[in-house]
Amino acid sequence: MPTRTTDRGNGGLGGAVKQVAEHASGIARLEVELAALELKQKVAALGIGIGLAVGGAVFGLFMLGFGLATIAAVLDTFLSTWLALLIVTVALGVLAGLLVLLGLGKIRKGSPPVPEQAIREAKLTTGALKS
Numbered sequence: 001m002p003t004r005t006t007d008r009g010n011g012g013l014g015g016a017v018k019q020v021a022e023h024a025s026g027i028a029r030l031e032v033e034l035a036a037l038e039l040k041q042k043v044a045a046l047g048i049g050i051g052l053a054v055g056g057a058v059f060g061l062f063m064l065g066f067g068l069a070t071i072a073a074v075l076d077t078f079l080s081t082w083l084a085l086l087i088v089t090v091a092l093g094v095l096a097g098l099l100v101l102l103g104l105g106k107i108r109k110g111s112p113p114v115p116e117q118a119i120r121e122a123k124l125t126t127g128a129l130k131s
Contacts, residue, residue: 068092 068088075084 072084072088075087079087
C-alpha cells in the first residue's frame, strides 16, 4: 500500500495559514503597543512643555508689571506721582484699544469659518466627474 508523503511535522497548508495569522496578530498587537507607548511619551512631553510655557508666561506677566512700574517711577522723578501713573495708564489703554481693534478686524475677516476654497474645489471636482 502506498504511503502519502504529507509533511505532518509542520501541519501542512492549514498549519502554515494558522502560523501566518498568529504572526500577523502578534505583529498587529506589538504595533498597537508601540503606538500606545509612543503616544504616552509624546503626551508626557507635551504636558511638561505646556507647564513650562505657562510658568514662563506667568513670569513674563510679572516682568511686564515691574517694567510698567519702572516707567512710572522714571516719570515720577520729574512729574508728580499721580501724573506719572496717569500717563502709564493712558498709554496702556491706548495699546489695549489698538489691540482690540486689530483683533476685531481679524475676527471679521475670518468670519464665518467656512472653508470656501475647499467647497469650491469640491464643486469643481463633482462637476468634472459628472461630465
